[in-house]
Amino acid sequence: MSEKALQDLSSHTPDNTAGVSPDPEKDYRIGVLCVLGCQLFWGVCPIYWQALEPIPSWIIILYRIVTMFVYSYIAARFRFTREEIWQPLRDKAIRRKYFTAGLILTINWSIYIWAMTSERVIQASIGYYIEPIVICAVGIIVFREKLTKYNLTAMICALIAIIIILLHYRQVPGVALGLAGSWAVYSAIKKTSEIPVLTALVYETMIYAVIATIAIIYIETKGIGAISLGVPGKYAMMFLSGLITLIPVALFSVSAKKVSLLVIGLAQYISPTMSLLLGIFLFKEPIDRTQIIAFVIIWAGLAVFTYGEFLSNKKALASEAESNR
Numbered sequence: 001m002s003e004k005a006l007q008d009l010s011s012h013t014p015d016n017t018a019g020v021s022p023d024p025e026k027d028y029r030i031g032v033l034c035v036l037g038c039q040l041f042w043g044v045c046p047i048y049w050q051a052l053e054p055i056p057s058w059i060i061i062l063y064r065i066v067t068m069f070v071y072s073y074i075a076a077r078f079r080f081t082r083e084e085i086w087q088p089l090r091d092k093a094i095r096r097k098y099f100t101a102g103l104i105l106t107i108n109w110s111i112y113i114w115a116m117t118s119e120r121v122i123q124a125s126i127g128y129y130i131e132p133i134v135i136c137a138v139g140i141i142v143f144r145e146k147l148t149k150y151n152l153t154a155m156i157c158a159l160i161a162i163i164i165i166l167l168h169y170r171q172v173p174g175v176a177l178g179l180a181g182s183w184a185v186y187s188a189i190k191k192t193s194e195i196p197v198l199t200a201l202v203y204e205t206m207i208y209a210v211i212a213t214i215a216i217i218y219i220e221t222k223g224i225g226a227i228s229l230g231v232p233g234k235y236a237m238m239f240l241s242g243l244i245t246l247i248p249v250a251l252f253s254v255s256a257k258k259v260s261l262l263v264i265g266l267a268q269y270i271s272p273t274m275s276l277l278l279g280i281f282l283f284k285e286p287i288d289r290t291q292i293i294a295f296v297i298i299w300a301g302l303a304v305f306t307y308g309e310f311l312s313n314k315k316a317l318a319s320e321a322e323s324n325r
Contacts, residue, residue, distance in 0.1 A: 031258025043274025150308025157301025
């Protein structure tokens, strides 16, 4: 997940603290630890998903949807009353918005888990590297956000890398484009979110959790589900899938309020880098010269993109300081 997308997720989470924190340095340290914890957690997640083999990815997806709804609702109830959680759903526009977002999120999760369990961790890493660039492109096209020379350079680099892969392998890098594209669409839907993050996750998973529950009951009673595989330990592990998803989102929600977007933006590359290294050295996925060239081009684009974000952040801080005089 990219920094900008998750900032949209978390920016409307209610903050129960009033005023300025009495210890900004402590807040900053907590924020840095949370954002690093979030990225490190995401970075090692491929180990968890691959540990669920031989359970098929489509079964894992069903259980992830259900457990994500359960854990999100439990977490939401710690912060909000039932009325506070369910009252916004009386608005038809909110139902339409979050049910659509949930569909896109389910597609994103499905691609990710399939990639993690089918020796496509490296291609998934490409998707997460180009994700912020794709989100930026969507922001420019859909929301008429400003196109800078840094954003344009990064998008051109990503496009060149994709074309190189396309020409060399004679196939579209579907996992990479699917992950980046679906999350970009999800981010666009969530851009105007006014619902707390935990409540939003409840809305986004509730309908699909019902469908997934029916599917799970059917396949398990028919003897074609996870229980029939005779791996009770891994079956039990699968019930943690929703929690594995929720923990990094919660960590990010804390960090987003305590550190700058620049820090979060720089940290977001930790996760795909860890996944890339896991794919190469732990899972022994093949990587050739063409993939390395594509990665180098993407990294060059990301360096330019990050530099542009740094300048933009610096300019915004200077402007804020000037206005506070």
